Amino acid sequence: MTDVVLQGLTKRFGAVPAVRNLTCTMTPGVTGFLGPNGAGKTTTLRMLLGLVRPTAGTATVGGRRYADLPQPRRVVGALLDSTGFHPGRTGRQHLRISADQSGLPAARVATVLDQVDLGGAADRRVRGYSLGMRQRLGLATALLGDPEVLVLDEPANGLDPAGMAWLRGLLRDLGAEGRTVIISSHVLAEVRQTADRVVIVGEGTLRHTGPLDEMAGLEEEFLRLTGGVA
Numbered sequence: 214m215t216d217v218v219l220q221g222l223t224k225r226f227g228a229v230p231a232v233r234n235l236t237c238t239m240t241p242g243v244t245g246f247l248g249p250n251g252a253g254k255t256t257t258l259r260m261l262l263g264l265v266r267p268t269a270g271t272a273t274v275g276g277r278r279y280a281d282l283p284q285p286r287r288v289v290g291a292l293l294d295s296t297g298f299h300p301g302r303t304g305r306q307h308l309r310i311s312a313d314q315s316g317l318p319a320a321r322v323a324t325v326l327d328q329v330d331l332g333g334a335a336d337r338r339v340r341g342y343s344l345g346m347r348q349r350l351g352l353a354t355a356l357l358g359d360p361e362v363l364v365l366d367e368p369a370n371g372l373d374p375a376g377m378a379w380l381r382g383l384l385r386d387l388g389a390e391g392r393t394v395i396i397s398s399h400v401l402a403e404v405r406q407t408a409d410r411v412v413i414v415g416e417g418t419l420r421h422t423g424p425l426d427e428m429a430g431l432e433e434e435f436l437r438l439t440g441g442v443a
């Protein structure tokens with residue numbers, strides 16, 4: 214049971230205040246991390262993963278910054294973007310290399326291929342993969358360390374309706390297992406069907422955090438809280 218805690222998290226890129234004094238706690242279960250384009254979602258997730266250095270504040274996982282975790286891949290799995298795979302390698306090769314680099318058991322490769330339903334395409338080169346198949350491979354990579362926390366940026370990207378339904382089930386199962394699953398998304402309908410709670414940001418600041426079932430209507434509330442028209 215691992216909480217993710219953002220405390221006064223702030224990032225400025227020169228004059229651009231991307232994230233401003235963000236404080237919130239994400240607990241086990243599925244949290245939808247929502248906000249309009251440019252609201253600071255990706256920057257926040259990148260700070261959480263130690264890829265961007267905060268201007269101020271901290272992001273911790275189970276009380277430790279990502280950089281201080283002894284075996285980070287066993288604690289946090291991340292899907293930030295699924296375009297970086299070497300096109301000439303097969304899905305299975307990618308996962309084997311990734312497991313090897315992080316000291317994870319090779320036996321995990323078959324398990325995660327099964328988990329994301331990519332077993333049939335595992336020995337094909339990634340250059341022939343659809344966007345949805347790349348997303349599945351990205352998810353498999355995130356799951357390799359059997360992590361307690363999953364940080365997924367737009368995981369539904371490129372999935373067709375059947376793929377979306379499958380992803381919904383996977384995310385709900387991972388949340389029900391007591392993992393802390395954070396999904397950033399623009400697709401409010403998807404989040405409504407998947408998340409237990411939401412964190413809504415606008416212009417880098419926290420606009421709302423709370424259980425989804427306490428919100429009157431996600432889309433109306435989202436637009437009201439982020440300055441769109443309801």
Ligand SMILES: Nc1ncnc2c1ncn2[C@@H]1O[C@H](COP(=O)(O)OP(=O)(O)OP(=O)(O)O)[C@@H](O)[C@H]1O
Nearest residue numbers: 226229230231248249250251252253254255256257
């Ligand atoms: N490396 C960078 N250098 C300069 N500005 C940046 C950088 N990364 C992000 N920004 C700016 O920070 C702000 C927040 O961007 P971010 O990508 O975190 O938002 P987002 O909520 O993920 O948006 P989207 O939903 O469009 O992906 C934007 O104004 C963006 O232009």
